[in-house]
Amino acid sequence: MAEDNANEASSTSSKNYDIIVFGASGFTGKYVVREALKFLNTPNSPLKTLALAGRSPSRLSEALNWASSPNSPPNIPLLTADTSDPNSLIRLAAQARIILNCVGPFRLYGQPVVSACVDAGCDYLDICGEPEFMERMEALYHEKAVDKGSLVISACGFDSVPAGMGLLFHSRQWTGPSVPNRVEAYLSLESDKRIVGNFGTYESAVLGVANAGKLVELRRNRPKRARPQILGPAPPKGPIIEHQKQLGLWAIKLPSADSIVVRRTLSALTENPHGLPGVNESFESAKMREAFWLSVKPAHFGVKLGSKSLLGLFPVIMLGIFIGLLSKSAVGRWLLLKFPSFFSFGWFRKKGPSEDEVASATFKMWFIGQGFSDSSLASQGNKKPDTEIITRVMGPEIGYLTTPIILLQCALLVLKDRDNLPKGGVFTPGIVFGPRDLETRLQENGISFDFISKKTLTA
Numbered sequence: 001m002a003e004d005n006a007n008e009a010s011s012t013s014s015k016n017y018d019i020i021v022f023g024a025s026g027f028t029g030k031y032v033v034r035e036a037l038k039f040l041n042t043p044n045s046p047l048k049t050l051a052l053a054g055r056s057p058s059r060l061s062e063a064l065n066w067a068s069s070p071n072s073p074p075n076i077p078l079l080t081a082d083t084s085d086p087n088s089l090i091r092l093a094a095q096a097r098i099i100l101n102c103v104g105p106f107r108l109y110g111q112p113v114v115s116a117c118v119d120a121g122c123d124y125l126d127i128c129g130e131p132e133f134m135e136r137m138e139a140l141y142h143e144k145a146v147d148k149g150s151l152v153i154s155a156c157g158f159d160s161v162p163a164g165m166g167l168l169f170h171s172r173q174w175t176g177p178s179v180p181n182r183v184e185a186y187l188s189l190e191s192d193k194r195i196v197g198n199f200g201t202y203e204s205a206v207l208g209v210a211n212a213g214k215l216v217e218l219r220r221n222r223p224k225r226a227r228p229q230i231l232g233p234a235p236p237k238g239p240i241i242e243h244q245k246q247l248g249l250w251a252i253k254l255p256s257a258d259s260i261v262v263r264r265t266l267s268a269l270t271e272n273p274h275g276l277p278g279v280n281e282s283f284e285s286a287k288m289r290e291a292f293w294l295s296v297k298p299a300h301f302g303v304k305l306g307s308k309s310l311l312g313l314f315p316v317i318m319l320g321i322f323i324g325l326l327s328k329s330a331v332g333r334w335l336l337l338k339f340p341s342f343f344s345f346g347w348f349r350k351k352g353p354s355e356d357e358v359a360s361a362t363f364k365m366w367f368i369g370q371g372f373s374d375s376s377l378a379s380q381g382n383k384k385p386d387t388e389i390i391t392r393v394m395g396p397e398i399g400y401l402t403t404p405i406i407l408l409q410c411a412l413l414v415l416k417d418r419d420n421l422p423k424g425g426v427f428t429p430g431i432v433f434g435p436r437d438l439e440t441r442l443q444e445n446g447i448s449f450d451f452i453s454k455k456t457l458t459a
Contacts, residue, residue: 015095015096015097015122016049016051016095016096017050017077017095017096017097018046018047018048018049018096018097018098018415019036019047019050019051019097019098019099019411019415020050020051020079020095020096020099021033021036021050021053021102022054022081022092022099022100022102022103022113023053023054023101023102023103023104024053024054024060024063024064024102025052025054025055025056025059025062025063026054026102026103026200027198027199027200027352028102028127028198028200028399028400028403028404029054029102029103030063030066030067031067031400031401031403031404032404032408033052033063034066034067034068034404035404035407035408036050036408037067037068037074038408039408039412040074045412046412046416047411047412047415050076051076051077051078051079051095051096052064052076052078052079053078053079053080053081053092054080054081057080061073064076064078079095083103083109086112086115086116089112089113089115089116090116090119090120092116093116093119093122094120094122096122097122097123097415098122098125098411098414098415099117099122099123099124100125100126100411101124101125101126101128102126104130104200104204105130105200105203105204105207106126106128106130106133106154107130107132107133107204107207107211108207110126110128110133111133111136111140114137114141114152117150117152118141118144118148118150118152119148120148120150121148121149121150121424123151123152123414123418124150124152124153125154125156125407125410125411125414126153126154126155126156127155127156127157127158127159127407128154128155128157128159128257129155129157129158129159129160129201129256129257130207130208130257131208131215131257131260131261132208132215132218134154134155134257134264134428135218135219135222136218137152137154137426138426139218139222141426142425146422146423146425147424148424149279149423149424150424151414151421151425151432152424152425152426152427153410153426153428153429153432154428155257155261155429156406156407156410156411156429157402157403157404157406157407158363158398158402158406159256159257159261160258160262160428160429161410161429161438161442162363162365162393162395162402162406163258163259163261163262163303163365164262164429164430164434165393165430165433165434165438165439165442165449166185166365166367166393167185167262167301167367168296168434168439169391169393169439169449170183170367170369170389171295171296171297171299171369172295172296173369173391173451173454174369174389177373177374177376178371178372178373178374178387179231179297179371179372179375179378180298180299180369180370180371180389181230181231181232181235181300181369181371181372181378181385182299182300182301182302182371183299183302183367183369183370184302184367184369185258185301185302185303185365185366186244186247186249186251186303186305186306186365186368187254187303187304187305187363187365188247188249188306188307188308188363188364188365188366189305189362189363189398190362191357191360191361191362191397192360193357193360193361194346194353194357195357195361196346196347196348196349196353196354196357197344197347197348198348198352198399199340199348199349199350199352201348201399202340202344205323206323206333206336206337207333209323209324209327209328210327210328210333225264226270227267227270228267228269228270228298229270229298230298230300231371231372231378231379232371232378232383240252240253241310241313243310244306244368246368246390247306247366247368248308249306249307249308250306250307250308250309250310250312250313251304251305251306252304252305252313252316252317253303253304253305254303254304255320256303258303259301259302259303261429262301263301264428264431265429265430265431265434266298268427268431269296270298272431273293274289274290274293275289275292275293275434275435276421276422276425276427276431277289277422278419278420278421279419279421279422279423280419281419282419285420288435289420289435292434292435293434293435296434299369306366314345315344315345315346315347318345319343319345319347322336322343323343326343352400353397353400358397360397361396361397361398362394362395362396362397363394363395363396363398363402364392364393364394365392365393365394366390366391366392366452367390367391367392367393368388368389368390369388369389370385370387370388371387371389372385372386372387373386373387373456384457385457386457387454387455387456387457388453388454388455388456388457389451389453389454390452390453390454391449391451391452392449392450392452393448393449393450394447394450395442395446395447396446401446402447405442405445405447406442406447409438409441409442410429410438412441413436413437417437420436421436
Protein backbone atom coordinates (compact mmCIF):
# COMPACT_ATOMS: atom_id res chain seq x y z
CA MET A 1 0.00 0.00 0.00
CA ALA A 2 2.81 2.41 0.91
CA GLU A 3 4.48 1.72 -2.43
CA ASP A 4 1.20 2.31 -4.27
CA ASN A 5 0.71 5.63 -2.49
CA ALA A 6 4.27 6.65 -3.25
CA ASN A 7 3.77 5.84 -6.92
CA GLU A 8 0.54 7.86 -6.99
CA ALA A 9 2.23 10.82 -5.32
CA SER A 10 5.12 10.61 -7.77
CA SER A 11 2.68 10.43 -10.70
CA THR A 12 0.80 13.50 -9.43
CA SER A 13 3.97 15.51 -8.89
CA SER A 14 5.20 14.68 -12.40
CA LYS A 15 2.17 16.31 -14.01
CA ASN A 16 2.97 19.57 -15.78
CA TYR A 17 -0.40 21.22 -15.18
CA ASP A 18 -2.99 21.17 -12.44
CA ILE A 19 -5.75 21.82 -14.98
CA ILE A 20 -5.98 21.71 -18.77
CA VAL A 21 -9.11 23.26 -20.28
CA PHE A 22 -9.84 21.26 -23.44
CA GLY A 23 -12.03 23.06 -25.96
CA ALA A 24 -10.92 26.39 -24.49
CA SER A 25 -11.61 28.32 -27.70
CA GLY A 26 -15.28 27.32 -27.89
CA PHE A 27 -18.02 29.65 -26.77
CA THR A 28 -18.45 27.95 -23.39
CA GLY A 29 -14.76 27.12 -23.14
CA LYS A 30 -13.64 30.74 -23.17
CA TYR A 31 -15.98 31.51 -20.27
CA VAL A 32 -14.46 28.56 -18.41
CA VAL A 33 -11.01 30.04 -19.06
CA ARG A 34 -12.15 33.42 -17.74
CA GLU A 35 -13.41 31.75 -14.57
CA ALA A 36 -10.19 29.72 -14.17
CA LEU A 37 -8.03 32.84 -14.40
CA LYS A 38 -9.75 34.21 -11.28
CA PHE A 39 -8.17 31.40 -9.26
CA LEU A 40 -4.79 30.99 -10.95
CA ASN A 41 -2.02 31.59 -8.39
CA THR A 42 -4.32 33.53 -6.06
CA PRO A 43 -4.03 33.23 -2.25
CA ASN A 44 -5.36 29.92 -0.88
CA SER A 45 -6.09 28.59 -4.38
CA PRO A 46 -4.75 25.12 -5.23
CA LEU A 47 -4.60 26.08 -8.93
CA LYS A 48 -0.94 26.87 -9.64
CA THR A 49 -0.51 25.75 -13.26
CA LEU A 50 -3.01 26.01 -16.12
CA ALA A 51 -2.91 25.20 -19.84
CA LEU A 52 -5.42 25.58 -22.66
CA ALA A 53 -5.95 22.97 -25.37
CA GLY A 54 -7.79 22.77 -28.67
CA ARG A 55 -7.36 22.32 -32.39
CA SER A 56 -6.19 25.82 -33.27
CA PRO A 57 -3.41 27.69 -31.40
CA SER A 58 -4.53 30.97 -32.95
CA ARG A 59 -8.10 30.52 -31.69
CA LEU A 60 -6.78 29.51 -28.26
CA SER A 61 -4.75 32.71 -28.19
CA GLU A 62 -7.84 34.74 -29.10
CA ALA A 63 -9.83 33.03 -26.35
CA LEU A 64 -7.10 33.74 -23.78
CA ASN A 65 -6.97 37.40 -24.82
CA TRP A 66 -10.76 37.64 -24.50
CA ALA A 67 -10.83 35.88 -21.14
CA SER A 68 -8.01 38.06 -19.75
CA SER A 69 -9.44 41.38 -20.90
CA PRO A 70 -9.00 44.15 -19.87
CA ASN A 71 -5.74 42.79 -18.43
CA SER A 72 -2.87 41.46 -20.48
CA PRO A 73 -3.02 37.68 -21.01
CA PRO A 74 -0.83 35.64 -18.66
CA ASN A 75 1.86 33.37 -20.01
CA ILE A 76 -0.20 30.16 -20.28
CA PRO A 77 0.79 27.22 -22.52
CA LEU A 78 -1.46 26.63 -25.54
CA LEU A 79 -1.54 22.94 -26.47
CA THR A 80 -2.79 21.40 -29.70
CA ALA A 81 -5.12 18.43 -29.40
CA ASP A 82 -8.03 17.04 -31.40
CA THR A 83 -10.63 14.39 -30.60
CA SER A 84 -9.88 12.77 -33.99
CA ASP A 85 -6.23 12.30 -32.97
CA PRO A 86 -6.05 9.87 -30.01
CA ASN A 87 -2.30 10.34 -29.61
CA SER A 88 -2.76 14.07 -29.04
CA LEU A 89 -5.27 13.30 -26.28
CA ILE A 90 -2.94 10.76 -24.68
CA ARG A 91 -0.18 13.41 -24.61
CA LEU A 92 -2.63 15.86 -23.10
CA ALA A 93 -3.84 13.54 -20.35
CA ALA A 94 -0.28 12.57 -19.45
CA GLN A 95 0.46 16.21 -18.58
CA ALA A 96 -2.62 17.04 -16.49
CA ARG A 97 -3.93 16.33 -13.02
CA ILE A 98 -7.41 17.28 -14.28
CA ILE A 99 -8.83 17.81 -17.75
CA LEU A 100 -11.91 20.00 -18.00
CA ASN A 101 -13.65 18.90 -21.20
CA CYS A 102 -15.79 21.54 -22.91
CA VAL A 103 -15.98 19.84 -26.35
CA GLY A 104 -19.50 18.68 -27.20
CA PRO A 105 -21.79 17.18 -28.19
CA PHE A 106 -20.22 14.57 -25.98
CA ARG A 107 -21.87 11.64 -27.77
CA LEU A 108 -19.78 12.66 -30.79
CA TYR A 109 -16.53 13.84 -29.23
CA GLY A 110 -16.42 12.83 -25.56
CA GLN A 111 -15.36 9.18 -25.46
CA PRO A 112 -11.79 9.61 -26.80
CA VAL A 113 -11.11 12.19 -24.08
CA VAL A 114 -12.48 9.95 -21.33
CA SER A 115 -10.46 7.01 -22.68
CA ALA A 116 -7.21 9.01 -22.70
CA CYS A 117 -7.80 10.32 -19.17
CA VAL A 118 -8.56 6.87 -17.76
CA ASP A 119 -5.48 5.36 -19.42
CA ALA A 120 -3.30 8.13 -17.96
CA GLY A 121 -4.87 8.06 -14.50
CA CYS A 122 -5.90 11.68 -15.04
CA ASP A 123 -9.07 13.06 -13.46
CA TYR A 124 -11.79 14.17 -15.88
CA LEU A 125 -14.64 16.65 -15.42
CA ASP A 126 -17.07 17.85 -18.06
CA ILE A 127 -20.25 19.91 -18.51
CA CYS A 128 -22.20 17.17 -20.30
CA GLY A 129 -25.97 16.92 -19.99
CA GLU A 130 -26.38 13.83 -22.21
CA PRO A 131 -27.68 10.79 -20.29
CA GLU A 132 -26.64 8.19 -22.86
CA PHE A 133 -23.03 9.42 -22.96
CA MET A 134 -22.77 9.51 -19.17
CA GLU A 135 -24.22 6.04 -18.68
CA ARG A 136 -22.19 4.58 -21.55
CA MET A 137 -18.96 5.95 -20.06
CA GLU A 138 -19.90 4.35 -16.75
CA ALA A 139 -20.53 1.01 -18.47
CA LEU A 140 -17.30 1.12 -20.50
CA TYR A 141 -14.79 2.72 -18.14
CA HIS A 142 -15.84 2.49 -14.50
CA GLU A 143 -13.81 -0.59 -13.57
CA LYS A 144 -10.74 0.59 -15.45
CA ALA A 145 -11.02 4.07 -13.94
CA VAL A 146 -11.10 2.54 -10.45
CA ASP A 147 -7.98 0.53 -11.27
CA LYS A 148 -6.11 3.46 -12.84
CA GLY A 149 -7.09 6.02 -10.23
CA SER A 150 -9.00 8.28 -12.63
CA LEU A 151 -12.07 10.13 -11.38
CA VAL A 152 -14.53 10.63 -14.26
CA ILE A 153 -17.33 13.01 -13.32
CA SER A 154 -19.75 14.35 -15.93
CA ALA A 155 -22.53 16.93 -15.52
CA CYS A 156 -20.34 19.39 -13.57
CA GLY A 157 -22.27 22.39 -14.89
CA PHE A 158 -25.81 23.70 -14.76
CA ASP A 159 -26.58 20.16 -15.88
CA SER A 160 -26.80 18.85 -13.22
CA VAL A 161 -25.29 20.36 -10.08
CA PRO A 162 -28.02 22.87 -9.09
CA ALA A 163 -30.59 20.05 -9.31
CA GLY A 164 -28.39 17.41 -7.66
CA MET A 165 -26.90 19.53 -4.90
CA GLY A 166 -30.20 21.38 -4.57
CA LEU A 167 -32.04 18.13 -3.84
CA LEU A 168 -29.42 17.11 -1.27
CA PHE A 169 -29.79 20.53 0.40
CA HIS A 170 -33.57 20.18 0.33
CA SER A 171 -33.48 16.64 1.70
CA ARG A 172 -31.47 17.73 4.73
CA GLN A 173 -34.24 20.14 5.75
CA TRP A 174 -36.42 17.11 6.64
CA THR A 175 -35.04 16.76 10.15
CA GLY A 176 -35.93 14.40 12.98
CA PRO A 177 -38.67 11.88 12.19
CA SER A 178 -39.96 13.81 9.15
CA VAL A 179 -39.35 12.34 5.68
CA PRO A 180 -39.87 13.62 2.13
CA ASN A 181 -41.89 11.62 -0.35
CA ARG A 182 -41.60 13.67 -3.54
CA VAL A 183 -39.76 16.79 -4.61
CA GLU A 184 -40.58 18.78 -7.73
CA ALA A 185 -38.05 21.30 -9.01
CA TYR A 186 -39.34 24.31 -10.95
CA LEU A 187 -36.79 26.09 -13.12
CA SER A 188 -37.44 29.74 -13.91
CA LEU A 189 -35.14 31.59 -16.33
CA GLU A 190 -35.27 35.36 -16.04
CA SER A 191 -33.75 38.26 -17.95
CA ASP A 192 -34.28 41.92 -18.80
CA LYS A 193 -33.20 41.00 -22.32
CA ARG A 194 -33.83 38.04 -24.60
CA ILE A 195 -32.86 34.64 -23.19
CA VAL A 196 -30.55 32.84 -25.63
CA GLY A 197 -29.45 29.28 -25.00
CA ASN A 198 -26.26 27.43 -25.83
CA PHE A 199 -26.35 25.93 -29.34
CA GLY A 200 -24.41 22.92 -28.02
CA THR A 201 -27.27 22.19 -25.61
CA TYR A 202 -29.72 22.40 -28.51
CA GLU A 203 -27.60 20.12 -30.70
CA SER A 204 -27.27 17.61 -27.86
CA ALA A 205 -31.06 17.60 -27.40
CA VAL A 206 -31.65 16.94 -31.10
CA LEU A 207 -29.13 14.09 -31.19
CA GLY A 208 -30.37 12.73 -27.88
CA VAL A 209 -33.95 12.38 -29.13
CA ALA A 210 -32.70 10.94 -32.43
CA ASN A 211 -30.76 8.25 -30.55
CA ALA A 212 -33.18 7.64 -27.67
CA GLY A 213 -33.35 3.95 -28.57
CA LYS A 214 -29.64 3.53 -27.84
CA LEU A 215 -30.12 4.62 -24.24
CA VAL A 216 -32.98 2.15 -23.81
CA GLU A 217 -30.82 -0.62 -25.30
CA LEU A 218 -27.86 0.31 -23.08
CA ARG A 219 -29.97 0.11 -19.94
CA ARG A 220 -31.55 -3.15 -21.03
CA ASN A 221 -28.10 -4.75 -21.34
CA ARG A 222 -26.78 -3.51 -18.00
CA PRO A 223 -27.44 -4.86 -14.50
CA LYS A 224 -30.26 -3.03 -12.73
CA ARG A 225 -29.11 -0.39 -10.27
CA ALA A 226 -30.33 -0.44 -6.68
CA ARG A 227 -33.45 1.60 -6.07
CA PRO A 228 -33.58 3.91 -3.06
CA GLN A 229 -36.21 3.18 -0.43
CA ILE A 230 -38.61 6.12 -0.60
CA LEU A 231 -41.25 6.13 2.11
CA GLY A 232 -44.88 6.61 1.14
CA PRO A 233 -46.83 6.14 -2.09
CA ALA A 234 -45.56 6.86 -5.58
CA PRO A 235 -46.59 10.37 -6.61
CA PRO A 236 -49.46 10.87 -9.07
CA LYS A 237 -48.48 11.75 -12.64
CA GLY A 238 -50.36 15.03 -12.62
CA PRO A 239 -51.23 17.27 -15.58
CA ILE A 240 -48.85 17.96 -18.48
CA ILE A 241 -49.10 21.69 -17.83
CA GLU A 242 -49.39 22.86 -14.23
CA HIS A 243 -50.25 26.21 -12.71
CA GLN A 244 -48.01 26.46 -9.65
CA LYS A 245 -49.81 29.26 -7.83
CA GLN A 246 -47.38 29.46 -4.90
CA LEU A 247 -44.57 30.42 -7.26
CA GLY A 248 -46.67 32.33 -9.76
CA LEU A 249 -45.51 30.01 -12.54
CA TRP A 250 -47.00 27.92 -15.31
CA ALA A 251 -44.86 24.80 -15.65
CA ILE A 252 -44.28 21.88 -17.99
CA LYS A 253 -42.20 18.76 -17.43
CA LEU A 254 -38.62 19.32 -18.61
CA PRO A 255 -36.94 16.28 -20.24
CA SER A 256 -33.49 17.24 -18.93
CA ALA A 257 -30.64 15.15 -17.58
CA ASP A 258 -31.22 16.45 -14.07
CA SER A 259 -33.68 13.85 -12.82
CA ILE A 260 -31.64 11.03 -14.43
CA VAL A 261 -28.41 12.19 -12.76
CA VAL A 262 -30.21 12.55 -9.43
CA ARG A 263 -31.53 8.99 -9.71
CA ARG A 264 -28.00 7.73 -10.40
CA THR A 265 -26.75 9.57 -7.30
CA LEU A 266 -29.50 8.06 -5.14
CA SER A 267 -28.77 4.60 -6.57
CA ALA A 268 -25.08 5.00 -5.74
CA LEU A 269 -26.04 6.07 -2.21
CA THR A 270 -28.33 3.04 -1.84
CA GLU A 271 -25.41 0.80 -2.83
CA ASN A 272 -23.02 2.75 -0.55
CA PRO A 273 -25.11 4.02 2.41
CA HIS A 274 -22.16 5.87 3.93
CA GLY A 275 -20.99 7.33 0.61
CA LEU A 276 -17.72 6.67 -1.20
CA PRO A 277 -14.56 6.49 0.93
CA GLY A 278 -11.55 8.54 -0.09
CA VAL A 279 -8.34 7.04 -1.42
CA ASN A 280 -6.31 8.29 1.59
CA GLU A 281 -9.17 9.65 3.65
CA SER A 282 -8.60 11.18 7.07
CA PHE A 283 -10.59 9.99 10.06
CA GLU A 284 -12.30 13.39 10.37
CA SER A 285 -13.26 13.36 6.70
CA ALA A 286 -14.73 9.87 6.96
CA LYS A 287 -16.85 10.85 9.98
CA MET A 288 -18.06 13.98 8.16
CA ARG A 289 -18.94 11.96 5.05
CA GLU A 290 -20.89 9.37 7.02
CA ALA A 291 -22.77 12.01 9.00
CA PHE A 292 -23.69 13.89 5.82
CA TRP A 293 -25.19 10.88 4.08
CA LEU A 294 -27.12 9.84 7.19
CA SER A 295 -28.86 13.24 6.98
CA VAL A 296 -29.97 12.69 3.35
CA LYS A 297 -33.43 11.20 2.81
CA PRO A 298 -34.28 10.12 -0.76
CA ALA A 299 -37.44 11.21 -2.56
CA HIS A 300 -39.13 10.90 -5.94
CA PHE A 301 -37.75 13.76 -8.05
CA GLY A 302 -38.75 15.58 -11.22
CA VAL A 303 -37.97 18.86 -12.96
CA LYS A 304 -40.33 21.30 -14.64
CA LEU A 305 -39.65 24.45 -16.65
CA GLY A 306 -41.63 27.41 -15.42
CA SER A 307 -42.88 30.59 -17.05
CA LYS A 308 -44.76 33.52 -15.57
CA SER A 309 -47.35 33.23 -18.33
CA LEU A 310 -49.00 30.30 -20.06
CA LEU A 311 -48.05 31.85 -23.40
CA GLY A 312 -44.39 31.71 -22.34
CA LEU A 313 -44.51 27.91 -22.52
CA PHE A 314 -45.60 27.95 -26.17
CA PRO A 315 -42.04 28.06 -27.66
CA VAL A 316 -40.99 25.19 -25.38
CA ILE A 317 -43.94 23.05 -26.43
CA MET A 318 -43.44 23.78 -30.12
CA LEU A 319 -39.69 23.10 -29.93
CA GLY A 320 -40.43 19.75 -28.30
CA ILE A 321 -42.87 18.90 -31.09
CA PHE A 322 -40.39 19.95 -33.81
CA ILE A 323 -37.55 17.91 -32.30
CA GLY A 324 -39.81 14.91 -31.75
CA LEU A 325 -41.06 14.96 -35.35
CA LEU A 326 -37.88 15.90 -37.22
CA SER A 327 -34.96 14.41 -35.30
CA LYS A 328 -35.66 10.83 -36.44
CA SER A 329 -34.63 11.51 -40.06
CA ALA A 330 -31.33 12.80 -41.47
CA VAL A 331 -33.11 15.58 -43.39
CA GLY A 332 -35.08 16.58 -40.30
CA ARG A 333 -31.94 16.74 -38.16
CA TRP A 334 -30.21 18.83 -40.84
CA LEU A 335 -33.10 21.30 -40.80
CA LEU A 336 -33.17 21.49 -37.01
CA LEU A 337 -29.41 22.09 -36.76
CA LYS A 338 -29.27 24.45 -39.75
CA PHE A 339 -32.05 26.74 -38.51
CA PRO A 340 -32.03 26.58 -34.69
CA SER A 341 -33.37 30.10 -34.23
CA PHE A 342 -36.43 29.36 -36.40
CA PHE A 343 -37.39 26.10 -34.70
CA SER A 344 -36.73 27.42 -31.18
CA PHE A 345 -38.42 30.80 -31.72
CA GLY A 346 -35.11 32.56 -31.08
CA TRP A 347 -34.20 30.67 -27.91
CA PHE A 348 -31.14 29.10 -29.55
CA ARG A 349 -28.84 30.52 -32.20
CA LYS A 350 -25.47 29.41 -33.50
CA LYS A 351 -23.56 32.55 -32.59
CA GLY A 352 -24.76 32.40 -28.98
CA PRO A 353 -25.85 35.28 -26.76
CA SER A 354 -24.21 38.68 -26.54
CA GLU A 355 -22.27 39.74 -23.45
CA ASP A 356 -25.22 41.92 -22.38
CA GLU A 357 -27.66 39.03 -22.80
CA VAL A 358 -25.45 36.80 -20.68
CA ALA A 359 -24.95 39.43 -17.97
CA SER A 360 -28.67 40.18 -17.64
CA ALA A 361 -29.87 36.57 -17.26
CA THR A 362 -30.46 34.70 -13.99
CA PHE A 363 -32.08 31.47 -12.88
CA LYS A 364 -34.15 30.31 -9.93
CA MET A 365 -34.78 26.64 -9.22
CA TRP A 366 -37.49 26.10 -6.63
CA PHE A 367 -37.76 22.75 -4.83
CA ILE A 368 -41.24 21.98 -3.50
CA GLY A 369 -41.15 18.86 -1.37
CA GLN A 370 -44.11 17.05 0.14
CA GLY A 371 -43.77 14.36 2.77
CA PHE A 372 -44.65 13.27 6.26
CA SER A 373 -44.08 14.88 9.65
CA ASP A 374 -43.32 11.41 11.00
CA SER A 375 -41.96 8.47 9.01
CA SER A 376 -44.48 6.15 10.69
CA LEU A 377 -47.29 7.94 8.81
CA ALA A 378 -45.69 7.02 5.46
CA SER A 379 -46.29 3.33 6.03
CA GLN A 380 -50.03 3.88 6.43
CA GLY A 381 -51.31 3.35 2.91
CA ASN A 382 -54.21 5.79 3.09
CA LYS A 383 -52.20 8.69 4.45
CA LYS A 384 -51.44 11.68 2.24
CA PRO A 385 -48.38 13.90 2.77
CA ASP A 386 -48.98 16.32 5.64
CA THR A 387 -45.88 18.52 5.33
CA GLU A 388 -44.46 20.78 2.64
CA ILE A 389 -40.98 22.30 2.52
CA ILE A 390 -39.78 24.77 -0.12
CA THR A 391 -36.13 25.55 -0.84
CA ARG A 392 -34.43 27.38 -3.69
CA VAL A 393 -31.18 27.50 -5.63
CA MET A 394 -30.51 30.65 -7.62
CA GLY A 395 -27.67 32.19 -9.56
CA PRO A 396 -26.54 33.95 -12.74
CA GLU A 397 -27.08 32.95 -16.40
CA ILE A 398 -27.01 29.16 -16.67
CA GLY A 399 -24.82 28.33 -19.68
CA TYR A 400 -21.92 30.78 -19.60
CA LEU A 401 -21.78 32.01 -16.00
CA THR A 402 -23.24 29.35 -13.68
CA THR A 403 -21.73 26.44 -15.62
CA PRO A 404 -18.13 27.76 -15.50
CA ILE A 405 -18.52 28.66 -11.82
CA ILE A 406 -19.63 25.11 -11.01
CA LEU A 407 -17.00 23.43 -13.19
CA LEU A 408 -14.15 25.43 -11.65
CA GLN A 409 -15.32 24.90 -8.08
CA CYS A 410 -15.57 21.16 -8.70
CA ALA A 411 -12.04 21.18 -10.15
CA LEU A 412 -10.61 23.25 -7.29
CA LEU A 413 -12.22 20.88 -4.80
CA VAL A 414 -10.58 17.90 -6.54
CA LEU A 415 -7.19 19.63 -6.46
CA LYS A 416 -7.49 20.60 -2.80
CA ASP A 417 -9.22 17.52 -1.40
CA ARG A 418 -8.08 14.67 -3.66
CA ASP A 419 -7.07 12.32 -0.83
CA ASN A 420 -10.59 12.46 0.60
CA LEU A 421 -12.22 11.61 -2.75
CA PRO A 422 -12.55 8.13 -4.28
CA LYS A 423 -9.45 6.68 -5.89
CA GLY A 424 -11.21 6.47 -9.25
CA GLY A 425 -14.37 5.51 -11.11
CA VAL A 426 -17.19 7.02 -13.13
CA PHE A 427 -19.58 8.89 -10.84
CA THR A 428 -22.13 11.69 -10.63
CA PRO A 429 -21.17 15.02 -8.99
CA GLY A 430 -23.61 14.46 -6.11
CA ILE A 431 -22.17 11.19 -4.80
CA VAL A 432 -18.59 12.55 -4.96
CA PHE A 433 -19.02 16.17 -3.89
CA GLY A 434 -22.17 15.98 -1.73
CA PRO A 435 -20.39 15.61 1.62
CA ARG A 436 -17.58 17.99 0.68
CA ASP A 437 -17.71 21.79 0.68
CA LEU A 438 -19.01 22.27 -2.88
CA GLU A 439 -22.24 23.83 -1.64
CA THR A 440 -20.27 26.36 0.44
CA ARG A 441 -17.95 27.09 -2.48
CA LEU A 442 -20.91 27.77 -4.77
CA GLN A 443 -22.49 30.03 -2.14
CA GLU A 444 -19.26 32.03 -2.03
CA ASN A 445 -19.28 32.39 -5.81
CA GLY A 446 -22.78 33.64 -6.48
CA ILE A 447 -24.97 30.50 -6.44
CA SER A 448 -27.18 30.50 -3.35
CA PHE A 449 -28.98 27.69 -1.53
CA ASP A 450 -31.90 28.97 0.54
CA PHE A 451 -34.53 27.54 2.87
CA ILE A 452 -37.81 29.26 2.01
CA SER A 453 -40.66 27.81 4.05
CA LYS A 454 -42.19 24.87 5.86
CA LYS A 455 -45.90 24.32 6.47
CA THR A 456 -48.48 21.73 7.42
CA LEU A 457 -50.75 20.51 4.65
CA THR A 458 -54.45 20.14 5.35
CA ALA A 459 -56.33 17.09 4.12
